[in-house]
Amino acid sequence: MTQVFYSSTLFGAMTLAAAMDAGRFGPHTGRRILLVSGNAAIPEITPSLEAAGFASLRPRFDEVWSWNDIVAPLHPSDWKARVIEVPMLGRLLRSHLSLDDGPAELVMESIAVPPARTIAALIRDCPITVYSDGLMSYGPTRDPLPLEISGRITRLLHLDLVPELTPLLLREVGVAPDPLPDAAFRGVLDEMPAPDGLSGEAVILGQYLSALEIVTPEEEAELHSGMLRALAARGHRKVLFKPHPAAGRRHAQQLRQVAGQLGVELSVAGETVPAEICFQALRPELVVGCFSTALMTAHRLFGVPIATMGCDLVLERLAPYENSNRVPVTIVDATVPRLAADGSLGAPPEVDLPALVEAVGFCMQSEAYPELREVAARHIETHGAQARYFKNRRLASVGLVPAPEPPKGRALTRLRRALTR
Template identity: 40%
Template sequence: MTRVFALHSAYGLATAVAAIDRGLLDGPTAARPEQVLVPFTSSRVPELAVGIDADPALGRLRARFDRIEPLSDLLGPLHPSAWEPPEGELPVLGRLIARAWGIDPRDLELCVQSPQVAPARTLFGLFPDARLTIVGDGLMTYAPMRVRLPHTVTARIGRVVYADVVPGVRPLVASPTAETVPVPPAAFAAALRETATPEVPEVPADPEPGPSTVLVLGQYLSALGLQTPAQEIALQQSLVDRAAAWEPERIVFKPHPAAPPLLADAVRARAQSLGMAFEEHRGTGPAELAAERLDARAVVAAFSTALPTVHTVFGRDIGAAGTADLLGTLAPFENSNRIPLTIVDALTRTDAPRPEPPELQRLVDAVGYAMQPLVAEHLRERAEEVLRDLDDGERRRYFSAERLTQLRLPGAAPATLRQRLRHPAGGIGRIEEWRLTAIGARHRAGRAWREIRGG
């Protein structure tokens, strides 16, 4: 048997390696399959990014695999997300790639990130007999699928392997049929600690005391269209204000690699205006390890996956700023960032106690249903229950009035006749239902007529 890992992020690679090390992918008596890493770069301009196949900090993690088959060797200049060959070519391409990689497509497990898009979806089609496993990539894993995959795919997704950075909360991707396989925080921490280079040394066991520090993380939200550049500068400054609650002597800012210097300048000016020293951290390693090396008192960001990770895995305090405003402006409602934003907001709010895991799970389920009512239709009853229990302020924080009305969920304003016709509860529009009913009746009448005529 061969197990192929098609991965694009260091977080996903660390998750996979931790699962391998803990034996979470194989039964207690199963023979170890050949492990093949198929790395690719998902950034918009791959030529300007350091992929997981070339990052020197990930060398020890890559060594866990029997061999590496970079996807770029097959695709050449074609971007991985644009790899969508015609359906008729898939059987031939599948045989050619199986020969190139030296694998048996009938005895294969595909472990992929981002199953809704290419190249993962393309691999599903190339190897229709392969068993499928989803490897989590941070908080996005807790959101439902963005699209409804065909049954020929969903029936093969057996499990979701993810770093358990929000203990007690199950991810929604591939639910409710896929088994969830949490990677324990200690195992994930051990994998992260191996991402070291001579320039970025391992975290010392007993670091020397230094100035009290809060690490502030930038996410470059304007590049995603979630904020304007001016709004993002204001957000970065509010992150410094939030960091000041820990009364640090120093602010260390780790910007997004593609962020312009203007953002760092805004953080510097705000930190210095509050009497705190400022340093910019441009290392390529994980933010979680940067917090450890700096012995940071806390880590502050907008809604980075690093926040729950650094809290659960390394026990650091965390804080956020701007989450309530982002929840209100994030569009469309089904934007995949909504679940990460919801989780971070719930875990870092200063005006409400941190929710217990069952309570947070209920909120994630309800928001997930409102985001994807067709893909997550099994969660409608849970969503109705949660929304009935929330007060008006909490409902407005996590759910837009328009979305509640569209789905006819508790807390919605009374729907107009036009809205009821176009957006009934949890399904297709009434007008579309009538159209499909008419088509079905016409087909039944046609079959009956053919039977009468003896055709």
């Protein structure tokens, strides 16, 4: 029996390893093939999944193939086979991987978008397991899936980062979520060696918000600087910065200048070092970030205090409303203490988190989740149209609030133009 796994991040590969150790894929009696891809804007200069840290995971797989090499020189996030090419390219891929008649199981992340969606379309006639390694599992499926793919998905494996929530991902096609035990993921971390040079009593988690065009590079640099100033105001003099693997070195270089001005000793973790390894090695007094999944792993797996900064800016800027980052930032904003510029921590307002997330999910993908309309309407009626999480135009477009009447002057202008035409 051959199983084909796909991952684009080291954290994803760690999640797969935890699922294997927890027995979710049965005994290792057949071939296990791992397809890896680098989906950064310029993958050629971005550390690959197989960099430091993967060595301890490698024995779980019999073969490792690079999807980037298979589709080169095309970018894995952009390329997908045309319908007329699928049968031919599917045969070529199965031949390349020596799959004969096909695998017994295909295990994918981010199934709604390439390259996972592309691979699922090419490797056909087998059941699909979807796994999610972060907070996006609690949000709705990003894009509708063709029946040829959705009809093959049998389960959703996910880390139980927010126990009070049940994932929305793939709920619309009847896929049942299956949370992975925390102990299995911690066991994977125990196998991974901590690199030398990690130090800090507090940790800043970097993301790559400007690369996603959520904020400008200057605003992202100022967000990191604001986190460092707030930590300094709290009395922290040794801080570790954990940059996102896809963000490059620019953020760390900018933050070093600010640290020098504040008299803070700043250490920078390697791009390939998982944030969880930092938490395990340092047990910091505080971890601060915007809406990184690592905030939740720090608190859930290690009991480390966490704080957020910048969620209000991201919630304001996210566009379109269906942006798949909306639910992760909503969860963090609604549940994690907020770090102020003076270093103080403010508790978020009390909220019915399941109802809030389902209301936001309905507004994001109302046609896919019509059963959530009642929950969303009740939440809006009880708490009002919280501008932080909902936009009036969006609420009107899904029928939760009346559509505003256009100004009379504008209506008359349109009427005159119509009559003139």
